Amino acid sequence: MSGSRPRLLNPGRVGVIARHTFTQLVRMKVFYFLAAFALVLIGVQFLDLPVHHSPESTGVQLLFSIKSAATGTMTLFAVVLGVVATALLLPKDVEDRTLYTILAKPVPRLDYLAGKLLGVLSLIFVSLVIMDLLLVGVLAVKTNAVVAQQLAMADAEGWTAAMKANLEADTRQLGPTWSLQGAVLVVFLRAAVIASVALLLSTFSTSTLFTTVVGFMIYVAGFFQADARDFYFSGGEGMGMAGRIGSLLVAVVIPDLQIYNVIDSVIQGEVLEAVLLLKVVGVTAFYVLVYGFCSWLVFARKEI
Amino acid sequence: MDAAVEITDLTKDFKTGIRGGWLRAVDRVSIRIEPGEVYGLIGPNGSGKSTTMKALLGLVAPTEGSCRIFGSDSLAVDSREKVGFLPENPYFYKHLSGAETLRFYGKLCGLGGRQLDERVTELLDLVDLAGARDRRLGGYSKGMLQRIGLAQALVQDPQLVILDEPTAGVDPVGSRQIRDLILELRGRGITVFLCSHLLEQVQEVCDRVGIIFRGKMVREGRLDELLAIEDETEIILRDADPALVGRIAELVAADGRASLTHTGKPRTTLERLFLEETRKREEARSSS
Numbered sequence: 001m002s003g004s005r006p007r008l009l010n011p012g013r014v015g016v017i018a019r020h021t022f023t024q025l026v027r028m029k030v031f032y033f034l035a036a037f038a039l040v041l042i043g044v045q046f047l048d049l050p051v052h053h054s055p056e057s058t059g060v061q062l063l064f065s066i067k068s069a070a071t072g073t074m075t076l077f078a079v080v081l082g083v084v085a086t087a088l089l090l091p092k093d094v095e096d097r098t099l100y101t102i103l104a105k106p107v108p109r110l111d112y113l114a115g116k117l118l119g120v121l122s123l124i125f126v127s128l129v130i131m132d133l134l135l136v137g138v139l140a141v142k143t144n145a146v147v148a149q150q151l152a153m154a155d156a157e158g159w160t161a162a163m164k165a166n167l168e169a170d171t172r173q174l175g176p177t178w179s180l181q182g183a184v185l186v187v188f189l190r191a192a193v194i195a196s197v198a199l200l201l202s203t204f205s206t207s208t209l210f211t212t213v214v215g216f217m218i219y220v221a222g223f224f225q226a227d228a229r230d231f232y233f234s235g236g237e238g239m240g241m242a243g244r245i246g247s248l249l250v251a252v253v254i255p256d257l258q259i260y261n262v263i264d265s266v267i268q269g270e271v272l273e274a275v276l277l278l279k280v281v282g283v284t285a286f287y288v289l290v291y292g293f294c295s296w297l298v299f300a301r302k303e304i
Numbered sequence: 305m306d307a308a309v310e311i312t313d314l315t316k317d318f319k320t321g322i323r324g325g326w327l328r329a330v331d332r333v334s335i336r337i338e339p340g341e342v343y344g345l346i347g348p349n350g351s352g353k354s355t356t357m358k359a360l361l362g363l364v365a366p367t368e369g370s371c372r373i374f375g376s377d378s379l380a381v382d383s384r385e386k387v388g389f390l391p392e393n394p395y396f397y398k399h400l401s402g403a404e405t406l407r408f409y410g411k412l413c414g415l416g417g418r419q420l421d422e423r424v425t426e427l428l429d430l431v432d433l434a435g436a437r438d439r440r441l442g443g444y445s446k447g448m449l450q451r452i453g454l455a456q457a458l459v460q461d462p463q464l465v466i467l468d469e470p471t472a473g474v475d476p477v478g479s480r481q482i483r484d485l486i487l488e489l490r491g492r493g494i495t496v497f498l499c500s501h502l503l504e505q506v507q508e509v510c511d512r513v514g515i516i517f518r519g520k521m522v523r524e525g526r527l528d529e530l531l532a533i534e535d536e537t538e539i540i541l542r543d544a545d546p547a548l549v550g551r552i553a554e555l556v557a558a559d560g561r562a563s564l565t566h567t568g569k570p571r572t573t574l575e576r577l578f579l580e581e582t583r584k585r586e587e588a589r590s591s592s
Contacts, residue, residue, distance in 0.1 A: 016411040020397075027399040096395040101456060104361045104389035104466075105412045108381050303318075303364045 013107060014115045021119020022126075025085055030123065033077050037070075037131050041138050044069045055153040056167055059146030063174040066142060067267045070135040071183060075263075077131070078124050078191035079219060085120045086198035087211035094206070099304055110296050117199050117292065124191050132184045136176040143175030174269045182277045183266035189284040190260040194219050196291035197255065203298040222257030225250055255287045306375035308464050308495035309337040309360060313369035316355050329355040331519040332369070337497055337512075339374075339463070342490050344510035344527075345499040352519040353499040354392065357468050360497070361389055373464060385413075388457030392469040394449065398442035402433050402452050405441060406459055413460035427455040430488075432481065447478030454485060465489060467498040471505060477582060483509055507531070540570060 044066050093099040102112060147168050154164050198215040205211045228250035259280055266272050316330040330352040337343045345353050358364045360371045362379045376383035396405055406424040410416075415423060428434045431451040436444065444452065450470060457465055467486070471479040486509045489496055500506050506513060507527065514524040523530065541548070549567055556564045 012414070013412060016408065020408055024397065024399055097391045097393070098396055100358075100361075100363060100391040101389060101394060101396070101409070101453070102412065103363060104384060104387065104391075105409060105460070106381050106384045106414075107412050301365075304358070 009114055010108070010111055013111045014118060017102075017107075017112060017115020018118035018122060021089060021116050022122050024089070025081075025120070025123045030081060030085070031127065033081075034127065034130055034134075037073050037077070038134060040069050040073045041066065041134060045138075045142070055150040055157065055159065056170070058150050058153060059142075060171065060174060063139065063142060063146060063171075064267060066135070066139055067174075067180065070131070070138075071187060071263055071267060074128055074131050074184065074187045075190070078128060078187050079194055081124055081127070082120065082191040082195035083198045083215035083219070084212055085123070086117065086195045087202050087208050087215060089116055089120070090199070090202040091206055091208050091211070094304060103304065109299050113199065113203075113292070113295055113299055117196060117288075120195050121188075121192055124195070125188055128184055128188050132181065135184075136180075139176045139180075143172060147171050170269075173271075177271075179266045179270070179272040182272040183263045185277070186260050186263050186272075186280055189280055190257060193255050193257070193284055193287045193291075194222075196288045196295070200291045200295040200298070203295045203302065218254055219257070221250060221254050223261075225254045225256040226258045228254075229256070255291075256283070259283055305339070307336050307372070308339045308341070308374060309335060309343070309497055310372040310375075311335040311356065311360060311369070312371075314356060314359055314366050314371060315368040316352075316359055316364060317367045329519055330359070333516065333519070333521045334369075335514055335521070335524070337495060339495050340490070340493045341512060342486065342496040342498070342510045344506035344513040345497070345516055346501060346503060346506050346513055347499075347516035348501060351516045353516055354468055356516070357389075357466055357497070357499060360466065361387065385460070386463040388460070388462035388465045390450070390453045390457045390465075390467045390470055392472055394453045396441050396449065396453065396456070399440060401438045401440050402428060402444070402448075402455075403437040405452055406455055409456040410459045415460065423459060423461075427458060430458075431455045431485065445478075447474045447481075450474050450478065450482060451485075454482065458489075462494070464495045464497065467496065469500055470498060471500070471502060479505070536565070 045062070090099075093102070099112075103109065150167055150171060151164055154167060159167070194215065197218050198211055201211040201214055202208075205214075228247040232244060232247040232251050262272060262276060262280065312334050314330050314333045315328065317326045317328050319325070320327045333352070333356060335343070335345070335356075345356065347353050355364065359366050360373065360378050361384070362371075362381075365379065371378040373383040374386055397408075400408060403424050406427055407420060410420045410423060424437075425434070428437050431454055433448060433451055433455070436448060441449065441452065450473075454467070454470065457467070470486070471482050474482065483505055486496055486498065490509070490511075496509075498506070498510070510527055512524070512526050513530065515522050539552075553564050553567070556562050
């Protein structure tokens with residue numbers, strides 16, 4: 001249905017659809033979520049945390065809590081928007097017949113799908129950038145306060161300059177680092193994968209509810225994909241043929257979301273290696289391309 | 305010269321259920337529309353009009369047969385470069401204003417810059433929505449939505465305009481405006497393929513019509529040929545006194561072969577009466 005002669009993506013046309021999708025979502029007031037994020041950041045600072053009497057543990061828990069709450073809220077926003085917005089936009093265009101008017105113009109279906117996905121991802125990206133700026137600001141202020149408090153305590157206990165320098169370096173590692181920026185990027189990449197899964201679901205489903213529910217189920221199952229894959233390749237001891245086929249299906253159809261768990265390590269202050277980040281980027285690109293291609297295969301033949 | 309529309313033996317079957325039943329929505333329909341013609345496809349609801357249009361636009365694939373637009377296979381994206389389409393009861397994006405809507409569709413067709421800005425202004429004037437250009441479509445009336453829909457169909461200056469029930473749900477004044485626009489398109493040499501079940505409107509604007517019933521084309525031809533009653537002749541007189549009418553009746557009676565079937569006052573249509581009265585009230589209000 002997409003035409004007898006295949007066309008390459010037209011970046012200009014994809015950009016028009018992406019910008020329109022972005023505007024559509026903005027006018028649906030999704031940015032209100034940023035206010036909720038700001039409230040979470042403010043709220044975390046009022047947490048009643050245990051009092052410590054050694055310099056190296058003073059205030060550290062607060063920094064963990066800020067990062068954990070912020071990345072958790074970012075993940076919630078990014079995944080919910082990735083699934084719901086993608087699940088909503090395509091069936092809504094069909095229901096409102098706006099899709100007729102778009103595809104009646106010289107718009108290949110691939111351009112339409114790519115534009116929709118890019119629009120949703122742009123909105124998630126911009127939102128995450130704003131949240132990240134807020135997080136970095138709050139974390140920088142709090143890290144400075146914690147370092148000052150720790151150094152004052154260390155002075156009182158008579159620590160050497162070298163010990164104090166080590167303490168400050170360790171504490172600043174828990175503040176706004178490049179690894180934390182990498183973790184925020186990983187939040188975005190995980191949302192990109194789940195949005196492309198939702199896109200595929202919405203090409204053959206006519207129900208937004210179905211797409212949303214199945215999208216979230218796949219998101220949860222994604223954390224067990226690696227286990228299913230290992231189980232299949234290990235020969236599936238103690239399991240029948242049905243179990244092996246089930247594990248194969250999960251391993252093939254569902255994305256492996258365990259690789260995105262590097263975010264937790266970064267919250268604990270570990271460094272996110274560039275090689276690992278590149279691997280996550282590569283895996284994400286693979287998933288987005290595969291799910292995007294499958295979406296096009298279904299949508300190109302869809303009768304509207 | 306290629307026909308603007310060439311539908312050849314179009315057949316379209318739809319699956320009706322999980323168990324695999326099939327419904328034939330269109331059955332070996334052929335239509336040829338020459339450039340510059342206004343063609344009306346009429347038929348009752350569910351007769352296959354919209355499916356025929358969707359097949360022509362490549363939105364559904366023919367089960368059998370083919371559809372071509374100016375010689376190009378309608379399944380090819382390129383064939384839509386020259387086509388504007390207004391679907392039945394379009395909603396469009398409520399969050400966009402009238403001008404933004406036209407700009408969006410214009411950009412999809414590759415327009416941009418000053419050319420697009422001028423085109424948007426020109427089209428808003430054409431469909432009488434210049435005053436509502438910055439109002440969001442969520443606040444548009446049904447008639448305004450139809451007119452902005454017509455404007456988006458014309459945004460890339462197409463050579464063929466396909467209109468699916470263009471006046472559905474529109475009041476008589478809005479309906480008249482849309483018909484005037486169709487006549488204006490015809491004046492510009494643009495081919496119009498319209499489908500409707502409002503027969504009087506089709507009669508007013510179309511050069512040729514096809515009647516489709518249960519998926520099959522049952523009659524097709526030039527409107528004047530289809531509507532002419534071959535064995536009757538119409539004479540309309542202005543300011544004729546009864547004596548003159550009487551003499552004409554005597555002449556007819558003397559002929560022996562011809563017979564006078566009816567004399568009386570010709571009637572206007574209720575629609576014309578409505579439009580005339582609303583126009584008079586509008587003029588009186590604006591002059592006072």
